[in-house]
Amino acid sequence: MPQSSASPRPAPIVTVVDHPLVLHKLSLMRARETSTSKFRQLMREISLLLGYEATRDLALEEIEIETPLETARVPVIAGKKLCLVSILRAGNGILDGLLDLVPSARVGHIGLYREPRTLDAVEYYLKLPEDLPERDVILVDPMLATGGSAVAAITLLKQWGIRRIRFLSLIAAPEGVQALNEAHPDVDIYLAALDSHLNELSYIVPGLGDAGDRQFGTPAE
């Protein structure tokens, strides 16, 4: 994406949130024996912690309020509320955690599945708030493997005129981070872990398996 000559942007930021609670919860999620309900609960909890980091630089403005003691000027988030966009299906687990953190956020959904043979991201659903271009977006999906799904979703959001997009995920492979950085260098990435590599089926190793199937208890294909 071309960079503005008025304000050149440094390289994309990849933030790995290595807080002990995040690392602990992620380790439990990775374990094969972790139940579906525990997996969902952990994803919700860990997402809240990642969301805390991903929203650290939200702009503030001052408003005047009355405390029980006096009139005070206090900071609140400036501008239109955030929009959270979930890549279906697996993104919905992260969405739940982020909505705990920002309950008033608007929500969009992009239905994409990774075609197992070609690995192409196939779009099957799209529902976004009408005033989306006026909002900052946090796009969520727990797995950044080849990067195909995230790149396709961000391309779509940019076609809608979104100015600022952050991508929040649990686990990425180096291949996915590189693909996303190359296609959309203006998008900052927030992760709980950057894993080793992709296997021959383009699953993240060591990873946690299929995030959608583990979250919803559906059989692996």
Ligand code: PRP
């Ligand atoms: C998973 C995951 C990402 C995608 C990542 O979704 O949730 O969307 O794969 O792979 P990529 O980086 O190589 O594109 P999947 O296609 O399995 O769909 P699901 O969420 O419906 O299970």
Ligand code: URA
């Ligand atoms: N999708 C997943 O759910 N897991 C992976 O490891 C790769 C893609």
